[in-house]
Amino acid sequence: MREQIKVLVRLQQLDTETERIKSTLNNVSKKLEKLDSSLKEIEQTIKYQESVFDELKKQYRDYESDVKINLAKNKKSQEKLRSVKTNKEYQSLLKEIEDVKSKNSLIEDKMIECLDRMDETENIIAKKKDEYLQFSDRIMTEKQSIEHEAGIDKEKLNELDLDRKNVSDIIDSQLLKTYLMIKEQHQGGIAVVPVKDAVCHGCNVNLPPQLYNELFRYNSLKFCPNCQRIIYLKE
Numbered sequence: 001m002r003e004q005i006k007v008l009v010r011l012q013q014l015d016t017e018t019e020r021i022k023s024t025l026n027n028v029s030k031k032l033e034k035l036d037s038s039l040k041e042i043e044q045t046i047k048y049q050e051s052v053f054d055e056l057k058k059q060y061r062d063y064e065s066d067v068k069i070n071l072a073k074n075k076k077s078q079e080k081l082r083s084v085k086t087n088k089e090y091q092s093l094l095k096e097i098e099d100v101k102s103k104n105s106l107i108e109d110k111m112i113e114c115l116d117r118m119d120e121t122e123n124i125i126a127k128k129k130d131e132y133l134q135f136s137d138r139i140m141t142e143k144q145s146i147e148h149e150a151g152i153d154k155e156k157l158n159e160l161d162l163d164r165k166n167v168s169d170i171i172d173s174q175l176l177k178t179y180l181m182i183k184e185q186h187q188g189g190i191a192v193v194p195v196k197d198a199v200c201h202g203c204n205v206n207l208p209p210q211l212y213n214e215l216f217r218y219n220s221l222k223f224c225p226n227c228q229r230i231i232y233l234k235e
């Protein structure tokens with residue numbers, strides 16, 4: 001029975017390592033997606049800022065157009081001043097000219113503000129593009145590292161599968177059936193656990209003295225009365 005228990009312990013080690021690697025491989029795609037998502041966030045920021053810049057350019061052109069129209073109006077008003085015959089008409093044209101000048105002054109202030117915002121937006125775009133290039137290189141390196149490690153894990157998984165088959169071939173069929181049944185019942189698939197100083201390492205509960213003493217004999221398979229796992233002495 002001692003040898004069969006050793007084989008069981010080895011089987012548990014293989015299964016535990018197999019599950020660990022499978023879990024790691026299952027997370028590979030999530031890691032890659034997370035990296036791509038981070039890159040896309042920067043891309044979206046760049047696109048948004050570019051759209052803001054385009055809108056500011058359009059706004060600036062509209063302001064320029066308004067200023068030209070107002071200047072043309074003032075030019076006509078200036079020409080009319082030469083031909084007015086009454087003081088009332090003269091004062092009316094002067095007021096019209098001043099109103100247009102005031103409008104243009106406000107528009108020019110908005111144009112300056114618009115130019116400032118365009119400069120600010122261009123700086124943001126330049127920084128984000130630089131950040132994108134640097135982050136893109138880093139992501140490529142991380143992806144290569146993740147894919148390389150995944151390749152190693154896949155090779156290791158194949159080796160573990162082969163080892164498990166060899167171990168399964170030399171274990172008693174009834175023992176294997178018991179092991180698999182207990183494995184299914186416990187989260188994490190741990191069916192075989194060591195005992196040290198009369199404490200089960202599966203549930204951390206003290207074993208009855210008689211059961212603990214029986215473990216030293218290796219004459220039969222023993223189970224923890226609390227968690228029902230297969231137990232063995234940790235040497």
